[in-house]
Amino acid sequence: MQKKNSFVLVIAALMTIASMLLTSCQPTPAPTEAPKPTAVEPTKAPEPTKATEPTKAAEAEVGSAGHPIKVLFVPSTDANVIVTGGKIMADALEKATGYKFEVSVPTSYAATIEEMCASPTDTIGFIPGLGYVLANQLCGVDVAFKAVRYGSSVYWAEFIVKRDSDFKDIKDLAGKKWGYGDVGSTSGYLVPLAMFKEAGIEPGEKVATGGHPQSVKAVYNGEVDFATVFYTPPSVPEGKEAWKEGADPDIPADLIKECKVTEDKKSLMCGGYKVNDARANIREEAPDVIEKVKILAVSPSIPNDTLSFGPKFPTDIREKISKALIEFAKTDDWKNSIGKQDFYAWNGIAETTDAEYDFVRTMVEAAGITLEKLGK
Structure with missing residues (x-):
């Protein structure tokens, strides 16, 4: 009985040892790798926001205070007289149309034409017939009116x-x-x-x-x-x-000795004849000019001098100004402006067309006259 118990104890010990051996023979599980850190892209600094380019202020409308209409007069007589009389006209047109005007007298006829071509949308020019033809050829300046002097165009x-x-x-x-x-x-x-x-x-x-x-x-x-x-x-x-x-x-020869300036200084009279040509313009300083x-x-x-518009002048504004000019020509202020003897002596205006200046155009072509050749 004792032997049997010893045997049992031996078997139990062996089984314990075998169990231990089996356990030690099991592969040790590989240690779990720590998760690799995810590569994080460095955060880019946000690009600086571009400053918004300043929007160009819309160009002021033609006829506004910021973009007045240019009224150009050729320097055929005293510039001070032209500017003063031109201002009277400009004020009347502004009152009638609401547009703003700027009067100027360029240094020459050619400079007046060049200015009209350089500013095609906002210029009005009082230019002679031949100058008009040259301006029309150069850039398309367009005639609207012609002068009436002493009943003649x-x-x-x-x-x-x-x-x-x-x-x-x-x-x-x-x-x-x-x-x-x-x-x-x-x-x-x-x-x-x-x-x-x-x-x-x-x-x-x-x-x-x-x-x-x-x-x-x-x-x-x-x-x-x-x-x-x-x-x-x-x-x-x-x-x-x-x-x-x-x-x-x-x-008339028999009246030449009678020529004299009127008391109001406005006219040069010879008997009952009133001098209307260029000689009358120096009547005060030279009252004996006819003699x-x-x-x-x-x-x-x-054909008489013209009132012409720049080649791209806005049609609606042109129409309003044209109507105002026709009405202004009926007023007394006209007589102190472009109707004044020492200014251009325009008694009125008449509507005209480019075709009326074909005679002048023919003369220009026959003589070979161009703006570039003037004075050469």
């Missing part, structure tokens, strides 16, 4: 000389000293130039005087042999026949 160029000179007609002017206001002036330069070319006449020294009054003074003072300026026929007494082309353009300066010849008729 045409005018002429006149050649003036000292009354005691020996000149009989324009052929005698070959080689002589020529005074003219500006190379862009229709009556002062361009028409006479075309006439000289047609007649084969080559004048001598040329002197740009700066305007019609200055040209008259240059002849009066003996500074040039002759000058070319605008001609408008004299107003005649009641019962007398008005001047017609081909007739003597000057004041000293005579008209040698006049040109064929020329």
